[in-house]
Amino acid sequence: MYAVTGASGQLGRLVIEALLEQVAPEQIIALVRDPATVAGLAARGVVARRFDYDQPATLVPALSGVDGLLLISSNALGVRTAQHRAVVDAVTTAGVGHLVYTSILHADANPMNLATEHRDTEAAIAASGVPHTILRNGWYTENYAAAAPTAVRHGVLAGSAGQGRIAAASRADYALAAATALLAGVSGAGIHELAGDDAFTLDAFAREIGAIAAVPVVYRDLPEAAYRALLEQAGLPAPVAAMLAESDAKAADDSLYDDGHALSRLIGRPTTPWRETLRATLSQ
Secondary structure, three states: OEEEEOOOOHHHHHHHHHHHOOOOHHHEEEEEOOHHHHHHHHHOOOEEEEOOOOOHHHHHHHOOOOOEEEEOOOOOOOOHHHHHHHHHHHHHHHOOOEEEEEEEOOOOOOOOOHHHHHHHHHHHHHHHOOOEEEEEEOOEHHHHHOOHHHHHHHOEEEEOOOOOOEOOEOHHHHHHHHHHHHHHHHHHOEEEEEOOOOOEOHHHHHHHHHHHHOOOOEEEEOOHHHHHHHHHHOOOOHHHHHHHHHHHHHHOOOOOOOOOOHHHHHHOOOOOOHHHHHHHHHOO
16 A cells, blocks of 8 residues: 555645556555545545644554555645654554655755755654655756746746756656655665756746747846845745745755756656746646
């Protein structure tokens, strides 16, 4: 039995779809706060169980019979360490044989504030003694492609990443990697630094937006504080804006770059070209 946390989320749903291509639906457990959110998966035979990071009493029962668990990192910034530790404790109590965790690229040395909770979680997993696989994911190309329509309207793509190289891959690439690692079990245990095969700077990304849309688009590099203010003006909550701006500024020093090609090796094919993801976004 293979279980996936956050199964109703964008990554979780893609992971389950990847698993469905290789194992029977009754071997897959979708772990979610509200099983009603995955009614469609349940109708296809996937097992749905309540699993709430903030309700520890739901965790151990939901892991009954689970051989391998994919812990998709929570999006609750600031409380993720406690949430993840509760899951790790439940894993040991339930006797899960293998744990896969989605961390951040170069978590041990990554200067982004986001990396702190990932480092804490990795430490908790290591201390648990449970056989584990750490997937240190780079950025999704979709993180930047989502800004492309606005960039087309205004002729500007804003950011704080300078000329930092960003080796992003598609969300589907990372989902396939997670499914592959989960199915591999302890034979694939270890730490994997996952990133796209080809990198871009935001300047190159802006130029490509313009080329696809056939309009002039330039990259405007802003100080972190100015970019944070711009994101807030666009309607993002202040903590989210601060996180995105700080992460972008740290990317200026290649914090989101890796050329080891571990992701393409794990999924058995080249990663999705960033231009392809960008083109698909702009065609919607």
